[in-house]
Amino acid sequence: xxxxxxxxxxxxxxxxxxxxxxxxxxxxxxxxxxxxxxxxxxxxxxxxxxxxxxxxxxxxxxxxxxxxxxxxxxxxxxxxxxxxxxxxxxxxxxxxxxxxxxxxxxxxxxxxxxxxxxxxxxxxxxxxxxxxxxxxxxxxxxxxxxxxxxxxxxxxxxxxxxxxxxxxxxxxxxxxxxxxxxxxxxxxxxxxxxxxxxxxxxxxxxxxxxxxxxxxxxxxxxxxxxxxxxxxxxxxxxxxxxxxxxxxxxxxxxxxxxxxxxxxxxxxxxxxxxxxxxxxxxxxxxxxxxxxxxxxxxxxxxxxxxxxxxxxxxxxxxxxxxxxxxxxxxxxxxxxxxxxxxxxxxxxxxxxxxxxxxxxxxxxxxxxxxxxxxxxxxxxxxxxxxxxxxxxxxxxxxxxxxxxxxxxxxxxxx
Amino acid sequence: xxxxxxxxxxxxxxxxxxxxxxxxxxxxxxxxxxxxxxxxxxxxxxxxxxxxxxxxxxxxxxxxxxxxxxxxxxxxxxxxxxxxxxxxxxxxxxxxxxxxxxxxxxxxxxxxxxxxxxxxxxxxxxxxxxxxxxxxxxxxxxxxxxxxxxxxxxxxxxxxxxxxxxxxxxxxxxxxxxxxxxxxxxxxxxxxxxxxxxxxxxxxxxxxxxxxxxxxxxxxxxxxxxxxxxxxxxxxxxxxxxxxxxxxxxxxxxxxxxxxxxxxxxxxxxxxxxxxxxxxxxxxxxxxxxxxxxxxxxxxxxxxxxxxxxxxxxxxxxxxxxxxxxxxxxxxxxxxxxxxxxxxxxxxxxxxxxxxxxxxxxxxxxxxxxxxxxxxxxxxxxxxxxxxxxxxxxxxxxxxxxxxxxxxxxxxxx
Numbered sequence: 001x002x003x004x005x006x007x008x009x010x011x012x013x014x015x016x017x018x019x020x021x022x023x024x025x026x027x028x029x030x031x032x033x034x035x036x037x038x039x040x041x042x043x044x045x046x047x048x049x050x051x052x053x054x055x056x057x058x059x060x061x062x063x064x065x066x067x068x069x070x071x072x073x074x075x076x077x078x079x080x081x082x083x084x085x086x087x088x089x090x091x092x093x094x095x096x097x098x099x100x101x102x103x104x105x106x107x108x109x110x111x112x113x114x115x116x117x118x119x120x121x122x123x124x125x126x127x128x129x130x131x132x133x134x135x136x137x138x139x140x141x142x143x144x145x146x147x148x149x150x151x152x153x154x155x156x157x158x159x160x161x162x163x164x165x166x167x168x169x170x171x172x173x174x175x176x177x178x179x180x181x182x183x184x185x186x187x188x189x190x191x192x193x194x195x196x197x198x199x200x201x202x203x204x205x206x207x208x209x210x211x212x213x214x215x216x217x218x219x220x221x222x223x224x225x226x227x228x229x230x231x232x233x234x235x236x237x238x239x240x241x242x243x244x245x246x247x248x249x250x251x252x253x254x255x256x257x258x259x260x261x262x263x264x265x266x267x268x269x270x271x272x273x274x275x276x277x278x279x280x281x282x283x284x285x286x287x288x289x290x291x292x293x294x295x296x297x298x299x300x301x302x303x304x305x306x307x308x309x310x311x312x313x314x315x316x317x318x319x320x321x322x323x324x325x326x327x328x329x330x331x332x333x334x335x336x337x338x339x340x341x342x343x344x345x346x347x348x349x350x351x352x353x354x355x356x357x358x359x360x361x362x363x364x365x366x367x368x369x370x371x372x373x374x375x376x377x378x379x380x381x382x383x384x385x386x387x388x389x390x391x392x393x394x395x396x397x398x399x400x401x402x403x404x405x406x407x408x409x410x411x412x413x414x
Numbered sequence: 415x416x417x418x419x420x421x422x423x424x425x426x427x428x429x430x431x432x433x434x435x436x437x438x439x440x441x442x443x444x445x446x447x448x449x450x451x452x453x454x455x456x457x458x459x460x461x462x463x464x465x466x467x468x469x470x471x472x473x474x475x476x477x478x479x480x481x482x483x484x485x486x487x488x489x490x491x492x493x494x495x496x497x498x499x500x501x502x503x504x505x506x507x508x509x510x511x512x513x514x515x516x517x518x519x520x521x522x523x524x525x526x527x528x529x530x531x532x533x534x535x536x537x538x539x540x541x542x543x544x545x546x547x548x549x550x551x552x553x554x555x556x557x558x559x560x561x562x563x564x565x566x567x568x569x570x571x572x573x574x575x576x577x578x579x580x581x582x583x584x585x586x587x588x589x590x591x592x593x594x595x596x597x598x599x600x601x602x603x604x605x606x607x608x609x610x611x612x613x614x615x616x617x618x619x620x621x622x623x624x625x626x627x628x629x630x631x632x633x634x635x636x637x638x639x640x641x642x643x644x645x646x647x648x649x650x651x652x653x654x655x656x657x658x659x660x661x662x663x664x665x666x667x668x669x670x671x672x673x674x675x676x677x678x679x680x681x682x683x684x685x686x687x688x689x690x691x692x693x694x695x696x697x698x699x700x701x702x703x704x705x706x707x708x709x710x711x712x713x714x715x716x717x718x719x720x721x722x723x724x725x726x727x728x729x730x731x732x733x734x735x736x737x738x739x740x741x742x743x744x745x746x747x748x749x750x751x752x753x754x755x756x757x758x759x760x761x762x763x764x765x766x767x768x769x770x771x772x773x774x775x776x777x778x779x780x781x782x783x784x785x786x787x788x789x790x791x792x793x794x795x796x797x798x799x800x801x802x803x804x805x806x807x808x809x810x811x812x813x814x815x816x817x818x819x820x821x822x823x824x825x826x827x828x
Contacts, residue, residue, distance in 0.1 A: 010625055010638065013450040014594060015440030017627075018432060022455075026429030036427040038462075039455035041436075044625070048452075072608045072626040073615065103603075105801055113605040131804050153628075155805045180428060189520075191527040194486045201487065211458070212486040213425055214567070224424065277698075277719070283705025284698030287719040291697025294773055294806055302725035305691070305701040305717030307710070311759055315716060315729060345725055359708055392708055 001175055001227075002037040003029050004056035008049060008067035008077055009152060012041045021066045021157050028161045033175035034062060035226055044068055049080045053147060061145040062169065067152035069134040071113040078121070078137070081149055085139055087123035091115070092135070095126060099133045127164040132156040136164060146172065177230035181237050182213075182222040182256035185248060190214045193221075197247055200240075208237060220256060260401070260408050261289045267411050268299035273348040275407075277303040278316055278341035280328065281355035281371055285400045301345040306337065316340030329354050329366055331374075334383045338376035350376040351407045355388065357395045369395050373403040377410050415589055415641075416451040417443050418470035422463060422481035422491055423566060426455045435480045435571050442575045447589035448476060449640055458482055463494045467561060475559045476583065481566035483548040485527040492535070492551070495563055499553055501537035505529070506549070509540060513547045541578040546570035550578060560586065591644035595651050596627075596636040596670035599662055600819065604628045607635075611661055614654075622651060630812040631819060634670060674818050675703045681825045682713035687762040689821075691717040692730055692755035694742065695769035695785055699814045715759040720751065730754030741780065743768050748786035748797045756790040763824070764790040765817045769802065771809045785813040789820045791828065 005022045012019050019041060026036050037060050042048045049068075056063040068077030082089055096118035100110045117133050120126055127136030127148075134151040141147060148165055150157045169175075185193060190212055194201075201210055207228065213220040223241060225233045244252065268275055277286050287303030290296050304315050309328060312318040317340040318333055326332045337352035355371025362368035369390055374383035384406065388398040419436045426433050436453050443450060451474050456462045463482075470477045482491030496503055510532035514524045531547050534540055541550030541562075548565035555561060562579055564571045583589075599607060604626055608615075615624055621642065627634040637655060639647045658666065667674060682689055691700050701717030704710050718729050723742060726732040731754040732747055740746045751766035769785025776782035783804055788797035798820065802812040 010623075011627055011636070013440060013453060014444050014592075014638070015437040016594070016596075016636070018434055018437050020432055023429040023432050026427060030428050037457075038466075039427060041453035043451075052452075070626060070628065071605045074623070074625045106603075108603045108606065111605050111609055113608055131808070155808050159805065178428075180430070182430075189517075189522045191485050191525050192522065194527055195525055209424075209488070211424055211488045212484060213430070214484065222425070222430070224428070279698075279701075279717075281705075282702075283710070283714075284693075284701030284717050284719065287693075287698030288696075288702050288810075291695075291719065291721065291771075292807065292810065294771075296697070297721055300697075300719075301722045302729060303693075303698050303717070303719030303721070304729070305698065305705065305714075305719070307705060307717070308715045308759070311690075311716035314758065315718070344728065345722070357705075357708075393706065396702075396706065 001034045001062065001173055002060040003034045003062035003064060004037055004060045005039045006052055006056060006063065006065045007039075007041045007152070008044060008065060010043045013043050021152060021154055024154070024158055025064050025066070025161060028166055029062070029064070030178050030180070032166060032170055033177045033227070034169065035178060044074050044076055046076055046080045049077060050084055053081070053084060057141055057143070057145055057147065061173070063145070063147045064165070065147065065149045066157050069149065069151045071117050071133070077149055081137065081139065081147070082121040085121060085123050087121040089119040090122050092118045092120045092126055095120065095128070095135050098128070102133060127160055129156055129160055130163075131159050136160045138165075138168065176227045177233065179225045179228060179230060179233045179237060180222055181234070181241060182220050183241050183244065184253040184256055185219050185221060185251045186253045188219065188248070188251045190219050193219055197244065200243060200247060204240060205236070207233075208240065218253070260404050262293065264404060264408055264411060265290065265293050265296065265299070268349075269295060274299050274301045274345070276301050276341040276345040276347040276350040278337040278350060278352040279303065279305050280307060280312070280337070280353055281357045282353045282396050282400045282403065283307065285396055286351065286353065286403060289400065289404070301347045302341070304341055304344075312337060316344065327366070329356055329370055329372055331372055331383045331385070334372035334374035335381050338374035338383075339381055342376040348378055349407060349410070351403045352376075353399050353403050355395065355399055357392050358390070359392060371395065371399040371402070373399065373406055375403075375406045375410050377414065379414075415448045415476070415587055416474040417448045417476035417478060418451055418474045419453045420466055420470060420477065420479045421453075421455045421566070422458060422479060424457045427457050435566060435568055438568070438572055439478050439480070439575060442580055443476070443478070444592050444594070446580060446584055447591045447641070448583065449592060458488050458490055460490055460494045463491060464498055467495070467498060471555055471557070471559055471561065475587070477559070477561045478579070479561065479563045480571050483563065483565045485531050485547070491563060495551065495553065495561070496535040499535060499537050501535040503533040504536050506532045506534045506540060509534065509542070509549050512542070516547060541574055543570055543574055544577075545573050550574045552579075552582065590641045591647065593639045593642060593644055593647045593651060594636055595648070595655060596634050597655050597658065598667040598670055598673075599633050599635060599665045600631055600667045600674065602633065602662070602665045604633050607633050611658065614657060614661060618654060619650070621647075622654065630808070630815045632667070632815070674815070674822050676707065678818060678822055678825060679704065679707050679710065679713070682763075683709060688713050688715045688759070690715045690755040690759040690761040690764040692751040692764060692766040693717065693719050694721060694726070694751070694767055695771045696767045696810050696814045696817070697721065699810055700765065700767070700817060703814065703818070715761045716755070718755055726751060730758065743770055743780055743784055743786060745786055745797045745799070748788035749795050752788035752790035752797075753795055762792055763821060765821045766790075767813050767817050769809065769813055771806045772804070773806060783809050785809065785816070787813065787817040787820055789817075789824050791824050793828075
């Protein structure tokens with residue numbers, strides 16, 4: 001079973017936004033056994049939409065479209081689809097009342113333009129958008145396929161995929177499974193890795209596809225199988241991957257899975273332990289990663305973004321003389337920040353970051369990218385320095401990941 | 415002049431990575447006056463590559479391809495293009511020596527697989543990749559077009575676009591300009607905004623295209639013109655946008671580039687005043703927004719993510735009896751959090767958020783999405799309640815935007 005994903009909007013074509021919708025849709029479809037044949041981004045043009053959707057309908061059974069459903073003139077997806085399916089628009093009372101009450105809660109008047117959002121093609125099944133004013137639409141095509149149109153606002157699209165589209169697709173089609181397993185290797189360049197596992201790769205069953213995904217110091221090996229019976233395929237694939245232990249040994253980092261913060265979240269929740277975070281250069285990013293997860297309040301006590309030296313002293317109890325002697329970006333200060341956060345909040349664990357995010361503030365001794373991170377635990381405290389890149393956002397993002405990894409290592413050891 | 419961007423790799427189709435390459439390529443091409451007609455992502459399949467590149471060559475003059483140039487078996491872009499252009503591969507000594515020396519610097523042996531990366535189609539112009547082992551390729555097509563193939567590693571692609579592709583395209587084609595100008599409005603919903611500027615929109619010259627890009631509490635209005643003479647078009651477009659002053663007044667935040675946090679950043683930096691943030695439900699997101707900006711350390715003293723009641727009491731001095739009496743999500747607690755943050759950090763301003771981000775924790779009286787936000791200033795403190803949505807990430811993002819806006823209003827008034 002194959003699908004095409006089409007994202008509509010000039011903002012994608014001119015590079016004004018990064019398209020994350022298609023990533024999420026692809027994951028949802030893969031999860032239920034639907035392969036993405038093609039992802040396509042086009043502009044808000046009736047001709048392009050018609051042409052692309054028609055081509056997609058010929059090539060694949062499922063077409064998922066996002067974008068172009070807003071109330072303004074530049075959004076033409078709904079009218080174009082109605083025309084394609086020879087359908088007229090009529091007012092849907094249920095959706096109209098939903099839009100009216102959504103707006104009323106935010107004290108926004110219900111205008112003619114809002115009313116137009118409840119005008120929907122008669123031939124489609126309306127997908128109720130509980131979180132926004134643009135309903136989704138499900139069209140059955142003449143040749144047994146499905147075209148789905150969803151709003152481009154990411155969380156609205158996300159809820160519609162989960163609550164409406166995925167259940168309907170599962171009911172509608174007899175779907176087999178797709179299995180992806182990704183093993184992460186480290187410390188071995190792609191070309192050497194490929195040579196070392198060449199015989200193993202050649203001996204893989206035909207239905208298993210291997211891909212190499214290189215990143216700095218890491219190569220991910222993804223094994224994929226399409227249209228299979230999940231459990232049987234997964235166990236056969238795990239058996240193949242386990243053969244790599246003998247070939248790669250210490251170069252294997254583990255399987256790709258949940259994020260590290262998710263694992264930390266699970267461990268702390270299960271153990272009933274508490275966490276605090278003291279951030280300087282990462283500026284709240286680590287706290288935001290944890291608190292983005294529902295249930296974080298069970299273990300996340302507090303985050304302190306101690307950006308100024310005074311805040312480090314007053315809130316975290318860092319010794320000002322040490323800041324003067326060693327500098328704010330130093331092992332000593334990182335350790336005192338972590339200990340201070342742990343003590344102040346009476347938590348079991350605390351992590352701290354202090355570094356130079358740039359672009360200014362670097363020196364020969366401590367160039368931009370220098371980040372000290374520390375973890376305080378019930379049994380002690382340790383700090384490490386990691387050079388975290390050259391670009392401000394890259395440094396903040398990498399340092400956050402490194403610090404959470406440091407905590408994760410301690411949690412595994414405890 | 416139109417282009418197609420094709421990204422190759424199963425990792426994009428299964429949603430394993432977010433495609434940022436095409437965003438960067440789109441920006442580069444737009445900058446030199448080339449419009450992106452379509453962006454396409456396909457798998458590592460010879461048939462799909464051939465079919466898609468041929469279709470793109472028929473529809474557009476320029477085709478830029480990334481991905482599939484690694485040394486391993488799953489990467490087939492180079493062989494497929496060679497076949498399409500009826501060309502054989504031969505060893506390129508310059509590139510071979512470059513690869514050998516790149517690897518030697520990292521103590522990696524030069525293997526047969528690395529050697530194969532210097533095997534290049536005879537008919538192409540080789541684009542030297544100073545930062546990696548996969549050279550780029552430039553093919554001239556029979557009908558006067560160009561097909562460019564670049565590696566998928568983002569910074570290698572980036573350097574090749576800048577150093578090799580853009581200069582050659584400018585030399586090769588007579589290019590007109592594309593101009594995008596984006597005005598940011600705030601505090602007015604998309605549908606009301608559209609009504610208020612309807613007459614202005616209708617009167618725009620035909621060559622100017624208007625798009626609405628909504629985000630929490632913000633709508634960006636993008637005016638675009640294609641195939642124009644840059645300076646003349648830009649000044650005409652600015653003239654049109656300036657007419658919006660009279661229609662939108664205070665709802666105009668400025669031209670893109672200036673987010674509300676950027677405005678706050680500029681004001682506080684200029685006035686030499688200081689800011690602190692006390693966050694509960696937004697969990698560090700507000701602090702992260704300010705600290706993402708270079709120079710934030712001039713005014714940003716501290717952020718306190720007071721997630722637990724104890725942290726609210728111990729770090730911010732919130733009265734525990736009031737938390738019990740009014741609840742953690744209340745006007746009283748929001749005010750005390752803001753005042754406490756301002757006092758503790760000796761800042762001029764502080765903002766605070768406390769709310770129910772969900773999905774659990776809501777009640778009839780205080781449903782999920784209820785967020786109290788407060789701002790403490792040198793001349794007093796005020797709080798407002800905003801219903802910030804229904805979805806956890808939406809609530810966090812909207813509440814952050816509202817709280818920063820509350821501060822911005824106070825700063826303008828001061």
